[in-house]
Amino acid sequence: MAQVRTAVTHPLPPGSTIGIFGSGQLGRMLAMAAAELGLRTHIYSDASGPACDCAAAATILPYTDAEAIKAFAAAVDVITFEFENVPLDAVEIAGQHAPISPDLKALEIAQDRFVEKTFVANLAIPVAPFANIESEADLDAAGTQTGWPARLKTRRLGYDGKGQVQVSNSDELARTYADMGRPAAVLEGHINFSTEVSVLAVRDRNGHTAFYDLPENKHKDGILDTSRVPSQLPQDLIHQAHDIARRIADALDYIGLLAVELFVLPEGAAQCLLVNEIAPRVHNSGHWTSDACQVSQFENHIRAIAGWPLGATDRHSNAQMTNLIGTAANSWPTLATQSSTSVHLYGKREARPGRKMGHYTEISPISSAKTREK
Amino acid sequence: MAQVRTAVTHPLPPGSTIGIFGSGQLGRMLAMAAAELGLRTHIYSDASGPACDCAAAATILPYTDAEAIKAFAAAVDVITFEFENVPLDAVEIAGQHAPISPDLKALEIAQDRFVEKTFVANLAIPVAPFANIESEADLDAAGTQTGWPARLKTRRLGYDGKGQVQVSNSDELARTYADMGRPAAVLEGHINFSTEVSVLAVRDRNGHTAFYDLPENKHKDGILDTSRVPSQLPQDLIHQAHDIARRIADALDYIGLLAVELFVLPEGAAQCLLVNEIAPRVHNSGHWTSDACQVSQFENHIRAIAGWPLGATDRHSNAQMTNLIGTAANSWPTLATQSSTSVHLYGKREARPGRKMGHYTEISPISSAKTREK
DSSP: OOOOOOSOSSOOOTTOEEEEEOOSHHHHHHHHHHHHBTOEEEEEESSOOGGGGGSSEEEEOOTTOHHHHHHHHHTOSEEEESSTTSOHHHHHHHTTTSOBSSOHHHHHHHTOHHHHHHHHHHTTOOBOOEEEESSGGGHHHHHHHHOSSEEEEESSSOOTTTTEEEEOSHHHHHHHHHHHTSOSEEEEEOOOOSEEEEEEEEEOTTSOEEEOOOOEEEEETTEEEEEEESOOOOHHHHHHHHHHHHHHHHHTTOOEEEEEEEEEOOTTOSOOEEEEEEESSOOGGGTTHHHHBSSOHHHHHHHHHTTOOOOOOOBSEEEEEEEEEGGGGGGHHHHTTOTTEEEEEOOOSOOOTTOEEEEEEEEEESSSOSSOOO | OOOOOOSOSSOOOTTOEEEEEOOSHHHHHHHHHHHHBTOEEEEEESSOOGGGGGSSEEEEOOTTOHHHHHHHHHTOSEEEESSTTSOHHHHHHHTTTSOBSSOHHHHHHHTOHHHHHHHHHHTTOOBOOEEEESSGGGHHHHHHHHOSSEEEEESSSOOTTTTEEEEOSHHHHHHHHHHTTSOSEEEEEOOOOSEEEEEEEEEOTTSOEEEOOOOEEEEETTEEEEEEESOOOOHHHHHHHHHHHHHHHHHTTOOEEEEEEEEEOOTTOSOOEEEEEEESSOOGGGTTHHHHBSSOHHHHHHHHHTTOOOOOOOBSEEEEEEEEEGGGGGGHHHHTTOTTEEEEEOOOSOOOTTOEEEEEEEEEEGGGOSSOOO
C-alpha cells in the first residue's frame, strides 16, 4: 500500500479546500465552520445530504469509485470525515493524494466495537466487561464473562442504538443472535452507571490537546436526547476524563476533534469512569459549543486538520442542547418564539422516526444568578 | 408595472429557499444563517463571489437578463439583497414572481443620497445640512447652504468613502465637481461629531421591531475600522436612536434588518443625534452579533423575511469587531493564536487595497464592563 499522509505540513491559508467524506449534518456544520475561516469545502458522499447545500463543491458517487475518489483527493488540500463508517478502501486511496486527518487508524478502530474496546482496554483504561462473538460457539463463554443482563451489539455499523439488543439470559442471547443473522458481535456487560458524560478533546498536529467542558448526556430510545454543561462531575473525575481522552488521542497520534463517551459509576464504586465508546469526529454531544463557545467543536476540528493553532475552548455561557428527532422538528414554529433558544435545523427533507432533524440550545449566564440583570 | 409582493404570507418552513441578490460577504453570512434554520439559499449576482461557496445554488448572469431573473425568482420563496445597489429593474421583475423583503422602496431611497436625505428630513429626523447639485449652476447656492468645509458626494454608487471628497471653499468645490465629471451629487455640511454609532433594527412583517445594542463605530480612510459594544451612549440618546430607526422602518413598512448610521454631536449641542446614512440590509457594524449574541443580525434578517418570529437580540458578551482590510488579512496566523478572538475570513481570492477581506471579534464577559447599556 502506498504511503498515506496523516497531516498537512503547514497551516492551510484561506482559500484552501477541505475535503469531507460524508454529507450529513456533521459535514454541514464542518462546512460552515470552515467557511468562517475562509476555507472552501468539497463533500464526497455516496448520497446527497444536508452538507451539500453549504459546501463549495460536492461529488456524489459510490465510495467504490476509485477514479472519482482520486479526483476528489487531488482537488483538496486535506481530507477529513464526518462519520466513522467511511469505507477504508476509499480513505486509503484518497490518502495517497492528500493528507487524511484524523488518521486511518482511528477509523479502523472505531469501525469495529471489538477492536475499539480491545484498543482502549490495552491502554489500561477501564471499559465495561465485553466478549467477542464470532459464532454460536462463543455465546456461552461470552455470557459467563459479562454476566446478565448484557447487550448484544454488532461489531460493525451500529449507531444511535441500532444493531444492539439487551438480553437477560443465555436463551435470550442465543435467540437474539440467531435473529440478528449471526453477525460478528460483542456482548457487553450491563453497567449500572449514574450518569453519562463525554469528553470533547481536540488535538493539533503538534500533539497539543485542549478540552471543552464535559457535557452530561441523557439518551432516549438509544439516541442522544440532551447534553448539558456544566456537568455535576467533581474536579478529580474531570481530570481523570481528560487523562483518558488524552491517552487515547496520543495513542492514535490523533489530529482533530475526538469524542469519548464515558459512564460515570455511582459514588463509592472502586472505579469511577468507564469508556463506553469513542468517536473519531465531531460529536452530537458537542453541538452546544456552537452557541456557548467562541470557537465551536466544528471550527476547532477544522483548525486542527488545517494545521492552524487551536482556538479557545472556553464557554461564555451555560448551555443545554436538545435533539430534535423525527417529527419533533415540527415544533420549530414554537421553538423560534423562545428567547435564549437557538434553533438549528439540518434541512433534511423527510422526518423519519429516529432521524436527527435538528437541535436547539438554551443558554444562560455562567454567573450563579438564575435571572439576568438588565 | 405589475404588483410587487413585499412579504411572505406565512412562515416559510425548513427546506424553503431564500433568494439573495449579490454574492459578497454579507450574502455569505446570510446564507450561513439561513442554513442554520434549515433554509436553502440561491444567490443571483453578475459576478461569482464569496457567497457562492456557501449557498445551495447560484445564478451568475447580468442583472439585465430578465429571463434569468424570472427563473431565479420562480425558484425561490422570498427574495432579499445583500447590497443596496441592485438594479431596480431586476428587483421589479423578480418581485412579480416572489415576495421581496425589504421592499423596493427601501432600495430606491438608499440608492440615491439626495432622495435618502430628503426622505429622512421629511420624517422630521435631523440630518446634516445638505444641498442637491444637478449642474455647475447649483454649486454656489449649495456652498452657502452647507457652509465650509463640506463633502461633495455622488448621489449614486458611493460606499466605503468612494465617490466623495472633502472641499474647503467654493473654488475647490468647482474644481472637484469638474474632476468628478459633473455627476448628480450632494454637498453635505461638515459635522463636528464626537462619536458615530449605528442602530441595528430588525422589523418583522407584523411591524414588531427589535434592536441590538448600539455599536460605537470608528472609521479609517472612509472605511469602518472597529465597532464596539457597549457604546458609551447615555440611556436617553439610546432611546432617541431607537425612535429614529423605528420611524424610518415604519415609514418604509420595512421587513428585515435595517442599519441607521448616526452622528453623536458633542455634549451641549442642541440636537444630539443626526442621521448620516441608512442601509437597507445587514451591516458591517453588526458583525459582532455573530459572536456576542445568540441570534445574529444575519439570522434575524432571515427570520424576518421568512416570516418567522424575531429571535432575541440580547448580548451574552461585550465585543469589539475589527475589519481586516486588504493585506491586513494576512495577519490571520497571528490572530488565530489569540484566545477570546474569533477570526472570520471571507474567502476572497485577492487582497486589493480597501477590500474587506475578513474581520475579527474580541469578546469579554459582560460582568467586567464598567457600564451596562441596559
